[in-house]
Amino acid sequence: MKIGYARVSSKGQLDNNSLEEQENKLIAEGCDQIYKEQYTGTKIDRPEFNKAMEQLNAGDTLVVTKLDRFARTAGQGITLVKELMNKGIKIHILNMGIVEDTPIGRMVFNIMSSFAEFERDMIVERTQEGKAIARTKAGFKEGRPKLYTDTQINHALDLIQQGNSYTKVVDMTQISKATLTREMRKRKIAQLDDGK
Numbered sequence: 193m194k195i196g197y198a199r200v201s202s203k204g205q206l207d208n209n210s211l212e213e214q215e216n217k218l219i220a221e222g223c224d225q226i227y228k229e230q231y232t233g234t235k236i237d238r239p240e241f242n243k244a245m246e247q248l249n250a251g252d253t254l255v256v257t258k259l260d261r262f263a264r265t266a267g268q269g270i271t272l273v274k275e276l277m278n279k280g281i282k283i284h285i286l287n288m289g290i291v292e293d294t295p296i297g298r299m300v301f302n303i304m305s306s307f308a309e310f311e312r313d314m315i316v317e318r319t320q321e322g323k324a325i326a327r328t329k330a331g332f333k334e335g336r337p338k339l340y341t342d343t344q345i346n347h348a349l350d351l352i353q354q355g356n357s358y359t360k361v362v363d364m365t366q367i368s369k370a371t372l373t374r375e376m377r378k379r380k381i382a383q384l385d386d387g388k
Contacts, residue, residue, distance in 0.1 A: 194284075196223035196255045197244045197262055200230050214257045217286060221255050250280030257286045259304065267312060270304055277301075340367055345375050352376065 196218030200211050211228050218226050225247065229240035241262065248254055254276060256262045263269030273283050273291055282292040289300045348365045349372065352358060358369050 193225070193247075193249075193252045194221065194223045194255055195244050195247050195252060196221070196226035197241060198226060198228040198257070199238075199241070199261050214261065217257050218255055221284070221286065223255050248276070248279070248281050253282040253284050253290075255284045255286065259285050259288065270301075273301060273304065340371070345371075348372055349376055349379060 196215075198211055198214035198218060200214075211230070215226055215228060227240040227244040227247075229238060244254065254262075259269045263272055276283055277291065277293055277297075280293075282290055282297075284290045285300075288304070289296070291297050291300050291304070344365065344367065348361050348367050351361045351364065352372065356364075358372055361367070361372060362369050
């Protein structure tokens, strides 16, 4: 069987990626059944995609118009392709070729892998460039922003030192016990250093 899968991330998707455009290509390819859905990059659950996966058996072919129609990234696409190949299922990506456990299929897969590696490298490079630009700006701090101000933390620690339990202070301030114990440890180390 040939199972087709079509996806758009928005209703008015252009660049020959509309559901109708994809469906027409899948019909022309001779798909026995087509699953289609609208799915955004932030949405994890893809019910129609899951149905298509359940329908596939060894010897079947999954047909998509482009790699990004069934995977958010080339890396995710490669993982899915590997899983399907291991089950004896072919993947026909219309703008790339058929990926199966043959010399040509493995070559197509290797090309996909190279693109995935390139994509990862580009993401790392853009992240590093973004950090380098951010470091030049006043007030830049590496890492996640603090959830609580120094005043909030100091107030909570003072409450503990006044004899309140950690549990009570957590209830009063909504600051986690892990954060309070870590900050209390820092305060004690700082006091020891000051006493030297």
